[in-house]
Amino acid sequence: MELQTFIIDTLSRALAYGTPLLLGTLGEIYCERSGVLNLGVEGMMILGAFAGFVTTYATGNPFLGVLAAAIVGGSASMIHAFFSITIKTNIQVVSGLAITFFGLGLTGVLGRGWEGKPLDASLPIIGSPFLESIPVLGPIFSGQSVLVYISIGLALILWFILFKTSWGISIRSAGEDPEAADALGVNTSLVRYLCVLTGGVLAGIGGAYLSIDYRPSWTQGMTVGMGWIVIALTIFSFWNPLAALIGSYLFGSLFYLSFKLQPYLAPELLMIMPYLTTILALVLLNCSKTFRRRLGVPAALGLPYNREEK
Amino acid sequence: MKNSNPILSMRNITKIFSGKVRANDAVNLDVHPGEIHALLGENGAGKTTLMNILSGYYRADEGEIFMHGKPVLFKSPRQAIENGIGMVHQHFMLVPQHTVAENIALGLKGLPFVFPLRIIEGRLREFVSKYDLSIEPGARIWQLSVGERQKVEIIKVLIRGARVLILDEPTSVLTPEEIDRLFRILKKMKAEGKAIIFITHKLGEVLEISDYITILRKGRVAASLPSSAIAQKEEKAKAELALKMVGREVILDVKKKHVNLGDAVLEVKDLLILNDRGSEAVKGISFSVRRGEIFGIVGVAGNGQGPLVEAITGHRPISGGGCTVTGEIGYIPEDRLNMGSVPDLTIAENSILTQYRNSCFSGHLFLNLPSIQEWAKKLIAMFNIMASGVNTPAKQLSGGNLQRLILARELSRNSSLLIAEQPTHGLDVGSIEYVWKSILEQRKNAGILLVSGDLSEALALCDRIGVMYHGKVTIFTGPFSNKIEKIGLKMIGM
């Protein structure tokens, strides 16, 4: 039975740890599907984590904390949207990175006095005797935060919107061929703005989950590169919300295992993640059209759109 | 019909690009319901620009548009669509990775939020019965032939309730059967009272299908007349139109001077090539091209011409047999925008893409910019490319002028083998005359492989013609005057 508890343990931690990854990845999928590359996820997550913690601490209401995180993450993403969509600069990479460094730096300065403070209020936990009585699945799923369930539901909803509704067609077209979408009267700028906003809001909530629920406290740089894993996951899930569900929990379990297996596995592997994903993203942006198409990269990813220029 | 009120009037439309290029200059255009209105003009005359203004894609600097006599202002393509104006662009505006149904549903009003595609499938069936426009809704665009893609574009426009349909060079990419089919569809739409604006460079088509003709020259209206006012005899009528278009007589009748044949520059032996799906596209063909001759490959599109050229130019692996090229290849690809040029680079940069290592243009480390600019200026002058300067991005050139730039680059390279794929697609008659002359000239130092969908072009230029059908080739040697019928039958496999 030793092995069974180990597996159940791993899976249950994978759900918990995979949730901020899932939230971030869902947002980044929407962002990239609409054609905007956002390397600022890490920054938006840490801003969300900090805002969520402080608000919950001050008000005692974790839901207000999540709301504040969503607002802060969303606002940060609007800066990125402004540079990549309105100004139409070719510097999406730079503006994303800038937000990441800005977020890490700002929370580092503001957060000094908040380190080590305990958080009393926490998000409700889902669990019932009935749930627990289900073999294997019961112990994995019970005792998880409500955000775990919300994010699973969100993955399903976002998948449905992306592939089964008219909005989904507009979003994917904006990322594949904004010119074609524009010619049919789709407001590509608006679509992209909304998608980037979705990305920022979800990244912010992902951060709040970390600081309110997963480890109810504030530590500087507590997102430890999750934003970068999100960018990698977006690619590995081929921009599909359902695949992101699997990918996030897979990464979640890897993360848990890497703690367990620390004696055998270099923790530095995780630390090279930011650099690795930035390089990966840049390679994707610059590799040949046919290769991009085969991989399913949104064809207009990273390209600003201008009407008057052919 | 001419007594009816125009459904659409454009008045004094002027469009100036980057402060200097007068693409349209006080243009007037009236279109009536139930009319097929041909819009003609040289490359760069401003046809596409005028239609882009009409479809809300560009804003005119001056002038007004009236629909049913009422002034309208289109700030975006959506507003033009809502007013019943639909445009099928010269370069298709379809999302290649998406399905037919998704492309049609994009931005379409009145669809349910969830499962919008189910409705589309039903609506598509209407078009089959009404216009004979059948298409598989689940097929992805990249899997479709050009003719099928065009159908999708037309359906896209019709489903939005277009009463004025704009087609920008719709036939330049179609096979003869596809053109026939398109014309039947257009006639049905005309009978329904729709107005059709039809841009083309092929004067035969104008005479065949149009009711009214407007000719643009250098951004201005050079002539506007009913088709019935044109000479009755075809040759005379064409000459009359060409004269109005380019302002001088055009002689599309080449005189071939004798050139001595040299060594073979291309030797193809039992060549086997697979297509993307892994089936045989070229089934063991042999031929050779010698310096001093023009060898033509003709055939209905999709009979192996594409893979053959890709294999010779090294873009596709060979699965059997051999293919030897002596010396360098100059290549004028069919796909100008993706294969032939880099749209974001300037004209000067594009003009040396295939020879930037030439010592005239680069030292050991750096490019020699002044000499590149000089070179580009020379090409622009020699090939009559209409551009505001050598530093404009290539994507701002009109379709025909981009083709001239690629031709200019490849013809000036002194390669030993020149492969020209559809070199006169989308060119006006004046330019065709020039390109034909240049290719004949080139034959003095090179062997030429001419791939053309236009049989009359091949007949006029080639010394030998290989007809491709189902991956096999049958070779005819000129003069062709008494073999034309045989060649035509071979093209359809008889």
Ligand SMILES: Nc1ncnc2c1ncn2[C@@H]1O[C@H](COP(=O)(O)OP(=O)(O)OP(=O)(O)O)[C@@H](O)[C@H]1O
């Ligand atoms: N976006 C743009 N920016 C600057 N100049 C442009 C732009 N679009 C077109 N032009 C210029 O305007 C002129 C008219 O171009 P247009 O595309 O309307 O020609 P066209 O009649 O359609 O020619 P073709 O038969 O070759 O397609 C050309 O000189 C072209 O270089």
Ligand SMILES: [Mg+2]
């Ligand atoms: Mg044009």
